[in-house]
Amino acid sequence: MxxxxxxxxxxxxxxxxxxxxxxxxxxxxxxxxxxxxxxxxxxxxxxxxxxxxxxxxxxxxxxxxxxxxxxxxxxxxxxxxxxxxxxxxxIPPVTTTTTTSAPTSTTTGNGITTPTPSQPGMVSNCNKFDFVNPDDSCSAIAARNGITVVQLSEWNSAGEDCTSLWGKVYVCVGVIGASTTSTITTTSTTTGNGITTPTPTQPGMVSNCNKFDFVNKGDSCSAIASRNGITIANLIEWNNAGTDCTSLWGEVYVCVGVVGTSTTLSTSTTTTTTGNGVSTPTPTQPGMVSNCHKFDFVNKGDTCAAIASRNGISVEDLVLWNSGGTDCTSIWALVYVCVGVLSSVFANTSQAK
Structure with missing residues (x-):
């Protein structure tokens, strides 16, 4: 994942x-x-x-x-x-350019000295700047300057979801007449469904959310999904996170459970015996094949590559046998998955850490 x-x-x-x-x-x-x-x-x-x-x-x-x-x-x-x-x-880095010019500065009509090179399309009333280092993310830039990603995008013509921010240039992180100080201190609001919602939240989050999780620095979509017992597909759907979870923000609260949907997965192990005579532990991955004869428990933090590697199978097999969805994004955490089927031959192609 x-x-x-x-x-x-x-x-x-x-x-x-x-x-x-x-x-x-x-x-x-x-x-x-x-x-x-x-x-x-x-x-x-x-x-x-x-x-x-x-x-x-x-x-x-x-x-x-x-x-x-x-x-x-x-x-x-x-x-x-x-x-x-x-x-x-x-996590994709901010798009970088090959600009190598040493920083200089110019003074605009507002009397503010503007360092160069700067982001194309930056607003003219900027009064605070920050340099985009290689591998900086929009959320990292916004967080260290006490602003939101929305403000960063707006002041720098960075496009929807901050996808057009350049690397190795100065960007605007404050404008004249605007308060740019933000905080990640938890506050809350109560919506029409009676659920108290902490803030700040992921833009586009569903309105029927009843469970939330804070996205820490370095969190991955798979880690968030795993520690909350949901799938990455759930995380994407409930948070408007885009294809492959690429639009999930950092340092905001995201939805990890919705009203009317059970997302808590039991970790107690029981077994059932299917028609093929193989004892199947539970809970299991929804949509798992019926001819499975080898199982593995998905721990919190496990990746598809790690599960496949430790069982000597390919990620493609893992997806095929478990209805794992495109790019293995629908594998659940805290359930048993199929890692071997009757009459199959396993071939390990790599060893994961």
Whole structure:
């Protein structure tokens, strides 16, 4: 499972002896591997770049040239070495440019000195600026300046969902005559359904929500869904989070339960015996195939890649046997899933951390 845009990216610090990653590799990794790696595989002798990329939902070119430049187009894998298969918990960074100009400044008609280079289309009454570092997210920029992502988008012509913000430029984070101080202190409102709603909340959240969770720095959509016993599909639907959960905001409350829907999953283990004679533990993933003969419990924080890897199957098999939806986004947490079916042969293509 991969997770979402406006969540906070972590800056990587380079030292003379190597790089600091968001998640440490389980074995040795090439120093040229991307610094914001958040998930790794350990290469086996039977691995191919195509198989690894496919199992982890990334393109071969990204795996070979972007995430792991040492691999190259010849797919030079070293058995036992760690390779990156996910960046920044699946959260896309703010779009960056190749601007290399040193910051200078100009004075506009409002008497405010404006540093350059600056975001195209920035408002003329700006009185506070911030520099967009590589891997900054819109939510991170907004949070450190006490404003909302909506304000950041509006003052910088950044487009809907802040998708047009440039990197390595100065952006406007305050305007003349506007109060830009915000707080994440919890307040609440009571809606027509009688449920007290904490604020700030995710834009477009459903009105019949009865359970909320705060999105912390570094949270992924899969982590939020897992700790609340819901699916990523639920999280997307209830929070207007866009395709693949890419529009979920950071440092806001999101909906993780709605009136009339049970989202609490029991973790007590019982078993039933189906027509194939195999004892099936419960609770199980909805839509699981009937010819399953091997099961695994989905713990909080598990990813599809991790579940598949520890059971020697592919993510595609996991999705197929469990009605896992596109990109494995409908796998539930705190249930048993099918990791083996009668008359199937398993082939492990990669080892996850």
């Amino acid at each position: 991969k997770v979402s845009t406006h969540l906070f990216a972590q800056l990587s610090l380079f030292a003379a002896l190597g790089s600091a990653y968001l998640q440490d590799p389980p074995t040795t990794a090439d120093p040229n591997t991307v610094s914001d790696c958040s998930w790794w595989i350990v290469a086996a002798s039977t691995d191919t770049c195509e198989a690894i990329a496919d199992a982890n939902g990334i393109s071969v070119s990204d795996f070979e040239l972007v995430y792991n430049p040492s691999v190259g187009t010849v797919c030079a894998l070293n058995v036992g070495q760690s390779y990156c298969v996910e960046r920044n918990f699946g």
